[in-house]
Structures are given as structure tokens and as C-alpha cells.
Amino acid sequence: xxxxTNIMHILGFQQGGWGAALLAASSVxxxxxxxxxxxxxxxxxxxxxxRLSSRRVPAWxxxxxxxxxxxxxxxxxxxxxxxxxxxxxTQIGTLFGSDGFVGLPTFATGVLAIGIISGxxxxxxxxxxxxxxxxxxxxxxxxxGLSRYQSLRLVIVPQLMRHALPGLGNVWQxxxxxxxxxxxxxxxxxxxxxxxxxxxxREPFIFYxxxxxxxxxxxxxxxxxxxxxxxxxxxxxxxx
Amino acid sequence: xxxxxxxxxxxxxLLAGLPLTLLLTxxxxxxxxxxxLLLALAQQGNRRIVIWPIRAFVAVFRGTPLLVxxxxxxxxxxxxxxxxxxxxxxxxxxxxxWCAIVALSLNEAAYGSEILRGAIKAVPRxxxxxxxxxxxxxxxxxxxxVLPLALRQAIPNxxxxxxxxxxxxxxxxxxxxxxxTGIAQGLISQTYRAVEVFVAAGAIYLAxxxxxxxxxxxxxxxxxxxxxxx
Numbered sequence: 001x002x003x004x005t006n007i008m009h010i011l012g013f014q015q016g017g018w019g020a021a022l023l024a025a026s027s028v029x030x031x032x033x034x035x036x037x038x039x040x041x042x043x044x045x046x047x048x049x050x051r052l053s054s055r056r057v058p059a060w061x062x063x064x065x066x067x068x069x070x071x072x073x074x075x076x077x078x079x080x081x082x083x084x085x086x087x088x089x090t091q092i093g094t095l096f097g098s099d100g101f102v103g104l105p106t107f108a109t110g111v112l113a114i115g116i117i118s119g120x121x122x123x124x125x126x127x128x129x130x131x132x133x134x135x136x137x138x139x140x141x142x143x144x145g146l147s148r149y150q151s152l153r154l155v156i157v158p159q160l161m162r163h164a165l166p167g168l169g170n171v172w173q174x175x176x177x178x179x180x181x182x183x184x185x186x187x188x189x190x191x192x193x194x195x196x197x198x199x200x201x202r203e204p205f206i207f208y209x210x211x212x213x214x215x216x217x218x219x220x221x222x223x224x225x226x227x228x229x230x231x232x233x234x235x236x237x238x239x240x
Numbered sequence: 241x242x243x244x245x246x247x248x249x250x251x252x253x254l255l256a257g258l259p260l261t262l263l264l265t266x267x268x269x270x271x272x273x274x275x276x277l278l279l280a281l282a283q284q285g286n287r288r289i290v291i292w293p294i295r296a297f298v299a300v301f302r303g304t305p306l307l308v309x310x311x312x313x314x315x316x317x318x319x320x321x322x323x324x325x326x327x328x329x330x331x332x333x334x335x336x337x338w339c340a341i342v343a344l345s346l347n348e349a350a351y352g353s354e355i356l357r358g359a360i361k362a363v364p365r366x367x368x369x370x371x372x373x374x375x376x377x378x379x380x381x382x383x384x385x386v387l388p389l390a391l392r393q394a395i396p397n398x399x400x401x402x403x404x405x406x407x408x409x410x411x412x413x414x415x416x417x418x419x420x421t422g423i424a425q426g427l428i429s430q431t432y433r434a435v436e437v438f439v440a441a442g443a444i445y446l447a448x449x450x451x452x453x454x455x456x457x458x459x460x461x462x463x464x465x466x467x468x469x470x
Binding site for chain 1: 299300302303304305306307308309311312315316317318319320403406407408409410411413414421424425428429432433434435438441442445446449
């Protein structure tokens with residue numbers, strides 16, 4: 001029983017407890033994931049537009065983007081952005097007379113990394129969803145005299161989202177788990193905070209179990225947001 | 241701008257990590273596959289006491305980051321050294337190689353069991369009924385009818401799993417294993433040439449993934465000769 005009270009003490013919210021730090025780190029994880037996912041949505045939509053374009057160069061560029069960032073380990077992409085960016089920044093710094101290594105801001109780098117990786121996955125989701133929209137809808141837009149932008153905004157995208165939501169839910173889960181990798185560049189999100197706690201108390205088991213539980217709770221709660229949106233997107237529609 | 245001599249220099253260095261990447265991928269896929277098969281078959285019955293813990297296992301391993309799982313097994317269980325030594329499995333958790341394989345295998349078991357569960361469900365009912373009608377035992381039906389069809393059905397999903405596994409092995413570098421990504425990280429911090437190292441290491445991973453996809457597509461085509469391909 002002393003072990004249990006010890007756990008309660010370590011993870012508690014009183015003076016010397018790690019509860020508040022872990023919760024704060026969870027909010028960093030959540031913010032990092034949400035911003036990365038939103039950036040990924042913009043990149044993914046651009047990539048999908050490229051893939052669907054009849055012009056060769058955008059189609060090819062989007063294809064390469066998707067293949068590379070879905071095929072290369074995410075950790076490698078994170079190293080590329082962090083070290084690549086920091087090296088460039090250090091060189092610029094030397095021009096202005098600073099000496100020594102200039103590190104990139106870790107939160108921004110994390111958002112960028114997650115955005116680029118999840119954009120590659122989201123691109124595929126949007127492309128598939130666009131192709132799932134009934135051809136008749138495009139013809140109806142033309143018949144009504146809607147411009148290309150109007151038909152996308154008013155007719156195609158709202159319907160496309162119905163097909164995209166399950167895929168986006170999967171990408172979101174991926175993003176949430178990928179955010180743990182940002183700990184390698186030193187950002188104090190949930191994973192890194194657990195490592196710090198584990199190192200300082202010499203109780204790694206408790207801290208990693210706590211981190212796993214918090215990730216799990218975030219995953220389960222946010223999954224219900226996607227389920228709710230999906231139900232809403234399909235309201236009034238009959239589907240199998 | 242692009243320094244070809246530098247590429248020629250680092251490619252063999254990075255390729256030295258390929259055997260470890262392949263070893264981790266293969267070992268974890270094979271162990272994970274058999275565990276997944278076991279979990280999928282165990283869920284075929286209706287016993288809640290069997291199904292419930294399996295569902296929980298799958299949900300936990302799919303819902304938490306692989307990095308947390310690796311740290312939990314490598315650093316977390318290391319804390320219980322005396323107990324692990326007492327039951328004689330300390331050797332498993334002492335070595336980062338084994339810890340990585342244990343974490344990756346359990347992760348794969350969780351994802352794979354869902355794929356196999358779906359694939360078993362997709363075997364037409366009429367076939368198993370026909371097998372029962374012709375007097376085949378449950379085990380024989382499983383071996384001759386259900387598993388061959390289910391496994392063939394699962395090939396495309398398993399191709400994705402193997403690619404994810406190849407990428408997943410990169411996390412082993414965080415617990416000191418020098419596979420391709422670990423070597424790449426070392427090279428970047430020594431040479432300060434992140435882009436070149438990324439391109440070289442990325443090319444190795446892409447080539448590996450391409451080879452895996454081609455091989456499994458060929459296998460699928462061979463196993464479904466009747467299917468007309470577009």
C-alpha cells in the first residue's frame with residue numbers, strides 16, 4: 001500500500017507533485033497537435049489540388065510530396081527541419097557576428113513538422129473524398145452558372161467533407177501520437193515532461209504509465225469530436 | 241550546390257544501418273503477426289471474458305504513442321529489475337534490441353489483430369457451412385478454408401503495416417540502437433548537412449518501401465490469378 005500512496009504523492013497536485021506539470025504538458029501536446037493538424041489541412045488541400053490538377057508539374061510535385069513524407073520515418077523529417085533550420089539560422093547568425101549554435105524555436109518547428117507530415121496524409125484523404133463526390137453535382141454547378149470558386153465553396157467542399165471525415169479522424173490520431181516525437185528536439189510536451197519527471201524521481205514506470213493514460217484520454221475524447229462531426233455532416237442523408 | 245562526393249561518402253555509412261532496420265522490422269512483423277493471429281482467433285468465440293481484455297489491449301496499444309510504449313518497456317520495466325531477475329526474464333528487458341522488438345511486436349499485434357479480424361469476417365459464411373456439411377472439423381475448416389482466404393484478403397492492409405513498421409523501427413534509435421535513422425542523426429550532428437543526410441537516408445527508406453510494396457503486390461497477383469487487373 002505504501003507504493004500506491006507513493007504514486008499518489010508523485011502524481012498529485014500538492015507541493016512537489018507532478019500532476020500540474022503533466023496536465024500543463026498535455027495542453028502543450030494538444031495545442032501542438034491541433035495547430036499541426038490545421039497546417040496539415042492547408043498543405044493537404046494544396047497537395048490534393050495539385051494531384052487533381054491536369055497540369056503535369058503541380059501533379060508531379062504533389063505526388064513527390066506525398067510519397068516522400070509518407071514513406072520516410074517521421075523522426076527523420078523532424079531532424080531535417082530542426083537541424084536543417086537551426087544550421088541555416090546559425091549561418092545567418094554568423095553573418096551578423098553571433099557565434100555559436102542558434103536553435104530554432106521548438107514549438108514552431110514541431111507545428112511545422114507535424115503540419116508537413118500530416119499534410120502528406122491529409123492530401124490523400126482529400127483527393128479520395130473529392131473523387132467520391134457525385135459527378136452530377138459538378139454538372140449541376142455548371143448548369144446553375146456558378147463560378148469554379150463558388151461551386152467548390154458552396155457545393156463540392158461541404159459534400160467532400162462527409163467522405164473525408166473518417167480519414168481525417170485517422171490522420172488526427174496519427175498526429176496526436178506523432179506529437180510525442182517532438183520531444184526529441186527538446187519541446188516540453190507530455191512525453192518530454194514524463195521523461196523529466198522520470199529522471200528526477202527515478203520512477204520511470206509511473207511517469208510513462210501516466211503519460212500513456214493521458215495520451216489515451218486525449219485520443220478517446222477527441223475521437224468523439226470526429227464522430228459527432230461525422231454524424232452532423234451526414235444528417236438528413238441516407239447512406240449504407 | 242549538391243555535393244555528389246558527399247553523397248557517395250555517406251550512403252555506405254547509412255547502409256550499415258540497413259541490416260538492423262531489416263532485423264527489427266522482420267522480427268517484430270513475424271512475432272506481431274502470430275500474436276495478432278492468436279488475438280483475432282480468440283475473438284471469434286463469444287466469450288466476453290476473453291474478448292474484453294483483448295479489446296482493451298488493442299485500444300491501449302493503438303491509442304498511445306509508440307515512443308511511450310518503448311520507453312515504458314525499456315526504462316519503466318527496468319525499474320523492476322529484481323522481480324524480473326527472479327522470474328528469469330531480465331535478459332529480455334536489459335537489451336535495447338529486445339525492448340524495441342517487444343514494443344514493436346506488441347504494437348503490431350494490436351494493429352494486425354484488427355486487420356485479421358476483419359479478414360476472417362470477410363470469408364463467406366457459405367464456405368464454412370459447406371465445410372461443416374462435408375464433415376470437416378473446426379480446426380480443419382480453419383486451416384484449409386478460413387485462414388488461406390483471410391490471409392490473402394489481408395495482404396493489401398498488411399503491406400501498409402509493413403511500411404509503418406519500417407518507419408516505426410526508426411524510434412529504436414532513441415533507445416541507442418544505430419539503425420538508419422540513428423546513424424543519420426549522428427551524421428547530421430557531425431557534418432551539419434541536414435538536407436543531404438535526409439535525402440540519402442530518405443532515399444534508402446523509399447527504396448526499401450518500394451521493394452516491399454512491389455513484392456507484396458506480386459504475391460497478391462500470384463494468389464489471385466482469376467482477378468482481372470485494370
